[in-house]
Amino acid sequence: MNDSIHIGLAQYAPIWLDKKATLDKVLRIIDEAHQQDVQLLVFGEGFVPGYPHWLSFLHASKFEDSTMKALHAHYISEAVCIEDGDLEGICRKAKEYTMSIYLGIIEKPKDRGGHSVYCSLVYIDQGGSIKSVHRKLQPTYEERLAWSHGDGNGLVTHPLEGFVVGGLNCWENWMPLPRAAMYAQGENIHVAVWPGSVRNTEDITPYIAKESRSYVVSVSSIMTKDRIPDSLPFAELLRNAAPEIMADGGSCICGPDGKWIITPKPNQEGLIVGKVELSKVLEERQNFDPAGHYSRPDVTKLIVNRKRQSTVQYEE
Numbered sequence: 001m002n003d004s005i006h007i008g009l010a011q012y013a014p015i016w017l018d019k020k021a022t023l024d025k026v027l028r029i030i031d032e033a034h035q036q037d038v039q040l041l042v043f044g045e046g047f048v049p050g051y052p053h054w055l056s057f058l059h060a061s062k063f064e065d066s067t068m069k070a071l072h073a074h075y076i077s078e079a080v081c082i083e084d085g086d087l088e089g090i091c092r093k094a095k096e097y098t099m100s101i102y103l104g105i106i107e108k109p110k111d112r113g114g115h116s117v118y119c120s121l122v123y124i125d126q127g128g129s130i131k132s133v134h135r136k137l138q139p140t141y142e143e144r145l146a147w148s149h150g151d152g153n154g155l156v157t158h159p160l161e162g163f164v165v166g167g168l169n170c171w172e173n174w175m176p177l178p179r180a181a182m183y184a185q186g187e188n189i190h191v192a193v194w195p196g197s198v199r200n201t202e203d204i205t206p207y208i209a210k211e212s213r214s215y216v217v218s219v220s221s222i223m224t225k226d227r228i229p230d231s232l233p234f235a236e237l238l239r240n241a242a243p244e245i246m247a248d249g250g251s252c253i254c255g256p257d258g259k260w261i262i263t264p265k266p267n268q269e270g271l272i273v274g275k276v277e278l279s280k281v282l283e284e285r286q287n288f289d290p291a292g293h294y295s296r297p298d299v300t301k302l303i304v305n306r307k308r309q310s311t312v313q314y315e316e
Contacts, residue, residue: 010044011044012222013224015049026043026103030097041101044193045221047105050223054071058238068145071234080106081110093128094127100123102122126160131158137150137152151309157182195223209257215254218251248267251265
């Protein structure tokens with residue numbers, strides 16, 4: 001059991017909507033993180049193959065629109081299929097370096113037919129095994145035009161060098177009951193992944209830290225219009241409509257007292273490394289522990305359904 005670990009915040013741009021190239025970039029970032037003694041490496045929401053930014057600046061809700069259909073088809077074709085082994089290279093790297101990884105992906109799971117996509121947060125442990133795949137419970141606003149609703153199967157925590165880590169996607173971090181589900185499992189490092197925006201991370205990160213008396217690690221991506229590749233359908237249309245900066249980062253770490261360890265870092269691509277100490281969590285739990293001595297389960301209690309949902313159950 002260690003009192004401290006190093007956490008790497010991978011604030012990078014994906015090779016947008018190119019699964020293979022982005023996975024190769026993830027492997028290079030893991031190599032870099034290993035050189036800096038990172039034990040937990042975190043990537044932003046939907047990092048592989050990227051966030052569907054066009055939903056915000058094109059008329060994405062127009063029904064039967066050929067442009068939207070083409071972009072959606074491309075998005076599905078570049079999504080990650082875990083069952084096909086898309087993450088095996090990353091798992092091998094995690095095992096080689098004894099490194100745990102939270103990776104945001106756009107997942108096309110076979111247990112839901114393989115034609116719809118989910119915003120998923122994957123946890124890979126130090127032995128290179130996928131321990132959880134959390135599909136975002138509630139896509140936010142226009143995201144519902146691209147992503148499907150997830151379930152509670154991934155609302156789990158994981159042991160790591162004496163710590164307990166858990167993670168949620170983007171605005172799930174504003175949902176009090178999923179947060180409570182993580183706290184009740186002993187979480188003391190809360191990972192919050194985002195597509196990329198200081199306006200999200202600067203407020204919620206210290207708030208969750210104060211509420212949970214845990215470390216909170218917020219990780220966002222970078223994305224600018226000059227990174228839209230020519231190979232993408234309607235690339236020029238996207239460039240003409242997109243803002244210069246679609247995701248500005250803002251990755252950061254707050255301590256269990258709600259004070260910044262690493263302040264939000266906008267508009268810079270790279271690996272940000274911070275150190276966290278377990279003893280600081282125990283100190284802050286002295287006067288407030290939301291799932292322990294400062295709770296009243298005889299009065300209020302949460303029920304969590306962690307069954308993986310599907311449209312069919314087969315009986316042989």
